[in-house]
Amino acid sequence: MNKINQIILCIIDDVSSDHFFNLINKGRLLNFKKLMKSGIFSTSCITDFPAITFPTQVSIITGTYTGDYRNELCHGVPMYDWMERSVSPPILRSYGTYGSDERVQIYKINEDIGNKCQTIFEMVDEGNSASIAQFINRGTKYFFPERKTKLIMYYLFIKYYKNIKEMMIRANTIIVKELLKTFKTPSEFFENQEPPIISLLWFVSSDLLMHSFGYDSKIYELNLRHIDKVMGYLIEELDKLGYLDDTVLAITSDHGNYKANKIGNMGLFLRSKGLTQYHPRKNIKGNMDLAEFGGLGFFYFKSNNPISKKIWKYPNLESLKVYGPKKVNLFQELFKIDGTELMYYKDDENSTDKGIIYLKRKIPETNKIESGYIEYRGNSKDLKTKYVSENQNNDIFGYSDDALAFKLLDNKFHSIQEWLDVTYHANYPIYPDLLIRHFKNPRSADIIISTKGKIAYNIKHGRERRSSYYLHDIGLRRSTVVPLIIAGPDEIPQREISHCKITDIVPTLLKLLGKTPHKSVVGKTLI
Numbered sequence: 085m086n087k088i089n090q091i092i093l094c095i096i097d098d099v100s101s102d103h104f105f106n107l108i109n110k111g112r113l114l115n116f117k118k119l120m121k122s123g124i125f126s127t128s129c130i131t132d133f134p135a136i137t138f139p140t141q142v143s144i145i146t147g148t149y150t151g152d153y154r155n156e157l158c159h160g161v162p163m164y165d166w167m168e169r170s171v172s173p174p175i176l177r178s179y180g181t182y183g184s185d186e187r188v189q190i191y192k193i194n195e196d197i198g199n200k201c202q203t204i205f206e207m208v209d210e211g212n213s214a215s216i217a218q219f220i221n222r223g224t225k226y227f228f229p230e231r232k233t234k235l236i237m238y239y240l241f242i243k244y245y246k247n248i249k250e251m252m253i254r255a256n257t258i259i260v261k262e263l264l265k266t267f268k269t270p271s272e273f274f275e276n277q278e279p280p281i282i283s284l285l286w287f288v289s290s291d292l293l294m295h296s297f298g299y300d301s302k303i304y305e306l307n308l309r310h311i312d313k314v315m316g317y318l319i320e321e322l323d324k325l326g327y328l329d330d331t332v333l334a335i336t337s338d339h340g341n342y343k344a345n346k347i348g349n350m351g352l353f354l355r356s357k358g359l360t361q362y363h364p365r366k367n368i369k370g371n372m373d374l375a376e377f378g379g380l381g382f383f384y385f386k387s388n389n390p391i392s393k394k395i396w397k398y399p400n401l402e403s404l405k406v407y408g409p410k411k412v413n414l415f416q417e418l419f420k421i422d423g424t425e426l427m428y429y430k431d432d433e434n435s436t437d438k439g440i441i442y443l444k445r446k447i448p449e450t451n452k453i454e455s456g457y458i459e460y461r462g463n464s465k466d467l468k469t470k471y472v473s474e475n476q477n478n479d480i481f482g483y484s485d486d487a488l489a490f491k492l493l494d495n496k497f498h499s500i501q502e503w504l505d506v507t508y509h510a511n512y513p514i515y516p517d518l519l520i521r522h523f524k525n526p527r528s529a530d531i532i533i534s535t536k537g538k539i540a541y542n543i544k545h546g547r548e549r550r551s552s553y554y555l556h557d558i559g560l561r562r563s564t565v566v567p568l569i570i571a572g573p574d575e576i577p578q579r580e581i582s583h584c585k586i587t588d589i590v591p592t593l594l595k596l597l598g599k600t601p602h603k604s605v606v607g608k609t610l611i
């Protein structure tokens with residue numbers, strides 16, 4: 085008989101692996117330390133591109149990445165803020181409050197995921213399941229908070245609660261308490277007396293504190309210690325209820341973080357180039373959407389030959405060279421945005437299983453622009469990519485300087501696992517694979533630029549938000565490597581996994597339950 089009957093997966097938002105394991109080593113997270121010693125753990129679990137809450141959490145919960153969600157097995161969520169051009173007029177999606185209708189759109193995420201993948205709840209369909217504060221909850225039998233209005237209230241409550249410490253304590257405690265109710269009195273939540281097989285917990289307080297006060301603030305660490313404390317309470321209570329011996333606890337994060345050197349000011353730059361932000365609700369026609377710009381800027385444009393002003397056809401590369409009323413060459417002009425060092429965009433002929441993503445890098449000292457590209461073949465499950473830089477001795481992602489990574493600068497196609505094995509410890513881990521998956525999604529931007537985190541812009545759908553130096557979108561190690569612990573009964577081997585990826589979590593957890601993952605799952609089991 086299988087001895088593992090329940091899985092509890094906790095995502096602690098916005099915690100870098102180094103930070104988390106440092107606190108464990110300093111003895112400041114004693115419950116997590118205990119868990120780490122009673123199962124497998126990895127200090128190098130690589131998250132998705134971009135390192136933003138969505139899509140990374142969708143990738144964790146579905147075990148697959150984004151891609152051409154209409155034609156291949158993958159999910160459809162490219163970013164937190166993006167533009168949907170398959171409808172007219174296009175929709176501005178934001179899982180915060182900056183979208184077309186300026187209301188919280190987070191509950192639309194379960195639709196956006198698409199039907200070519202499954203959530204972990206759908207993969208254990210016959211059993212009870214609970215999602216506590218986790219919005220990616222398609223297929224769950226119980227969701228807290230129960231109703232959409234309550235959900236939005238809860239979301240706003242966490243975001244704007246006046247007394248920070250009290251917010252932190254209440255937000256963390258409620259997560260564990262609500263979960264425990266489903267173990268104590270299952271029949272109140274489900275049709276039988278069985279506790280949930282799968283439970284998902286989302287601790288969001290850490291992310292809110294990171295953006296407001298920084299990962300290096302006292303309150304941020306205090307909060308992690310409080311989450312450790314409530315996890316201790318959860319373990320104690322599960323023990324009392326007799327569930328500790330057949331329950332697995334998995335802990336991870338969706339992304340790490342970084343601090344920018346400077347807050348950027350776009351001023352009238354875009355306008356001076358004839359680029360104006362689109363906004364459907366305000367009836368502003370515009371010719372672009374700057375969907376999101378922290379250290380990474382995501383630009384959406386429309387074809388120069390519109391059928392009508394309302395329809396946004398995808399632009400081709402030629403039109404992006406003579407764009408807008410001032411006929412600017414965007415591949416040159418966007419590099420003039422202060423701090424911009426990297427640029428990525430897709431080829432006109434790309435299809436689901438074949439194509440090219442172009443890469444450009446500006447050398448800050450000389451302003452010289454170097455080129456490279458990633459070529460791909462295959463669908464989500466058997467994707468292979470080839471990464472080539474104009475200067476192979478000093479490539480765009482810096483792999484040529486790395487004793488492991490340089491091996492794959494060999495002009496050949498490689499799988500995600502091959503990229504992971506040689507880049508997990510480097511900056512821009514798995515990028516030659518992850519960038520392709522991102523750009524395959526028709527909801528991805530036309531041009532992405534990066535300041536490599538040196539300058540932060542804090543823009544969402546063209547609007548500047550409250551400025552923060554503390555972000556997490558870019559590909560540096562600090563933002564992309566997250567902790568992973570999978571702990572529980574003796575069936576789980578006690579060992580360190582040198583490296584893995586966030587999509588490995590779901591297949592590993594399902595294997596422990598004796599269940600088979602959906603065919604879309606890209607990750608592999610770690611046990």
Ligand SMILES: [Zn+2]
Nearest residue numbers: 097098137338
């Ligand atoms: Zn996050």
